[in-house]
Amino acid sequence: xxxxxxxxxxxxxxxxxxxxxxxxxxxxxxxxxxxxxxxxxxxxxxxxxxxxxxxxxxxxxxxxxxxxxxxxxxxxxxxxxxxxxxxxxxxxxxxxxxxxxxxxxxxxxxxxxxxxxxxxxxxxxxxxxxxxxxxxxxxxxxxxxxxxxxxxxxxxxxxxxxxxxxxxxxxxxxxxxxxxxxxxxxxxxxxxxxxxxxxxxxxxxxxxxxxxxxxxxxxxxxxxxxxxxxxxxxxxxxxxxxxxxxxxxxxxxxxxxxxxxxxxxxxxxxxxxxxxxxxxxxxxxxxxxxxxxxxxxxxxxxxxxxxx
Ligand code: PSU
Ligand code: MN
Numbered sequence: 316x317x318x319x320x321x322x323x324x325x326x327x328x329x330x331x332x333x334x335x336x337x338x339x340x341x342x343x344x345x346x347x348x349x350x351x352x353x354x355x356x357x358x359x360x361x362x363x364x365x366x367x368x369x370x371x372x373x374x375x376x377x378x379x380x381x382x383x384x385x386x387x388x389x390x391x392x393x394x395x396x397x398x399x400x401x402x403x404x405x406x407x408x409x410x411x412x413x414x415x416x417x418x419x420x421x422x423x424x425x426x427x428x429x430x431x432x433x434x435x436x437x438x439x440x441x442x443x444x445x446x447x448x449x450x451x452x453x454x455x456x457x458x459x460x461x462x463x464x465x466x467x468x469x470x471x472x473x474x475x476x477x478x479x480x481x482x483x484x485x486x487x488x489x490x491x492x493x494x495x496x497x498x499x500x501x502x503x504x505x506x507x508x509x510x511x512x513x514x515x516x517x518x519x520x521x522x523x524x525x526x527x528x529x530x531x532x533x534x535x536x537x538x539x540x541x542x543x544x545x546x547x548x549x550x551x552x553x554x555x556x557x558x559x560x561x562x563x564x565x566x567x568x569x570x571x572x573x574x575x576x577x578x579x580x581x582x583x584x585x586x587x588x589x590x591x592x593x594x595x596x597x598x599x600x601x602x603x604x605x606x607x608x609x610x611x612x613x614x615x616x617x618x619x620x621x622x623x
Contacts, residue, residue, distance in 0.1 A: 320412060321431055324385030327373045331433050334619050336370035336611035338604065339384070339429035339437040339465075345376075345391075345399040346419030347578045348440065349596065350585075355395035357597055359388070361438070361604045368608035373434055374554045377403055380415035384432045394419070402574055404455045415510035422467065426537065430463050434572035435526070435614055438468045440600045440608035441503045442539070443577060444481030448567055448588040452576060453484065456551040461488035466526050466614070468540045468607040470599040471501035471508065474552065475559050475580045478508055486513070490536045491529060493522060494543075495606060501543040504550040504595045512541060519606065523613035542606050550591060 323331070330337050340361055340531075345354045350515050354528065356601040364373040373385045376394050386394065394400070394417060401418030403411050405427060411418050420428060422442050443454025461466065472481055480513035482500060485492055494512035516522050526538045543549075571579045585592045 321384065321428065323373075323381045323432055324383070324387065326371055327385035327432070330371040334615055336608065336615040337373050337434050338365045338366070338370045338607045338611050339425055339432075339434045340372055341422055341425040341437070341439045342374055342376035342419035343421045344392060344403055344419070344440055345395050346397065347402050348581060349593070351395065353593065353597070354478050355392060357418050357600060358395060360393045361371065361600055362391075362598075364412070364601050364604040365438075365608045366599055368605050368612075369504075370608035370611045372604075373429070373432070375420050375428045375549065375621065377401070377408075377416065377418045377420065379417055380412045382408070382412075382428055384428055384434070393417070402575075402578070405459070406455075421456065422469075423455040426459045426463045426465050426467065435586065436466045436468070436607050436611040438600075438603040440460055440470060440603065441473050441594060442467070442469050444453040444472045444476040444478070445484060446576060447513075447563060448476045449572060450480070450573050452572065457481070457484050457488065460485060460490045460539055462535065463537055464530055464535050466522065466538045466540060466547070466607075467612055468542055468603045470544050470603060470611065471541045473503040473581075474505070474508070474555055475563065475584065478502060478510055482510055485539065488536065489526070489534065491538050493525065493538060493540045495522070495540055497541070501541050502552060503599065504544060504555055504592060505552045506543040507552060520611035520613045522610050523617055527617060540606070540610070542586070542599075542603050544595060544599040548595045550588070552596055555584075555588075558584050561587065564588045
C-alpha cells in the first residue's frame with residue numbers, strides 16, 4: 316500500500332488478499348447528499364445490497380483525520396451523525412488529516428482512495444460535472460475520471476449540470492462512457508437525456524472484459540458505467556426541468572458557488588420535488604451497488620483465472 320495514512324478494515328483487506336470481489340462506496344452521499352436519518356439507512360442498505368450480490372463493501376471516508384476503506388456499523392453511524400463534516404475532494408485530504416476532521420469523500424476522492432487500496436470497482440449515485448452557473452466550475456470528479464483507472468458505476472449525471480459540456484470534457488480526456496443496456500446517457504432521476512454514450516454493453520461480464528481491454532492497451536482513465544434508474548422510480552425530464560431551473564436561479568441569486576454549489580442544488584431540488592426525488596435517489600443508488608457488485612465478481616474472476 317502506497318499511502319501510510321490509509322487504513323483498510325480486516326474484512327476488506329482479507330477479501331482483497333484473496334482476490335475476492337470488493338466494491339468501493341462513496342460517503343459524500345452520507346454526509347452531504349441525503350437528509351438524516353435516510354443517509355444512515357441508505358449507507359447500510361447499499362452495503363447490504365453489495366453483500367447480497369456476493370461482494371464485500373468498502374465504504375470510504377475520513378474519520379478523525381484517518382483515511383478509511385471499510386467502515387463498521389458504528390463507524391457508519393458516527394459518520395452519518397458527524398457535526399459539520401467536511402466534503403473531501405482531492406484538495407481537502409491534507410486539511411482533513413492535519414485538522415483531524417471527519418468527512419465524506421466525493422466521487423473523485425473515493426476513486427483516489429479505492430485505487431490506492433487496490434479496489435477497481437466503485438458505485439455512486441451521480442458524478443459531478445461542468446456546472447451551468449459557471450463554465451469554470453468543473454468538478455474534480457472529471458479530472459479523476461481522466462486519471463484514475465477504476466470502474467465507476469453511476470446513474471449518469473443530474474440535469475443540474477451542463478450535460479453536453481460534461482460529456483465533451485470526458486471525451487477530450489479519453490474516458491469511455493458505457494451505457495449499461497442503453498445507448499443513451501442517463502440523467503440520474505430520468506432515464507433519458509437525448510445524449511449518446513460512447514459504447515453500449517449489456518452484461519457485467521462484457522463490462523469487466525471492456526475494462527481489462529482498455530487498461531491492457533496502456534490506457535489509464537476510468538471507465539464510466541452509466542446505469543439508468545429503474546423505470547418504476549424514474550422521473551421524466553420534463554417534470555424535473557422547472558425545479559432544476561428554479562434551483563439554479565436561486566443559487567445565482569444567492570451567490571452560491573464553489574464546493575457549496577452541488578449540495579445547495581441537490582438540497583433545493585429534493586425540497587421542491589419532496590419524497591419523489593428522495594425515493595428515486597435511493598432506488599438508483601441500490602441499483603448501482605448491485606451492478607457494481609456483479610461487475611466486481613466478473614473482474615475478480617478474470618484475475619483469479621490469470622493466477623491459475
Ligand atoms: N451528484 C449527485 N449527488 C451527489 C454528488 C454529485 O447526484 O451527492 C456529490 C458526489 O460526491 C460528487 C460531488 O463527487 O457531489 C461533486 O461535487 P462538486 O460538484 O463540488 O465537485
Ligand atoms: Mn465545483
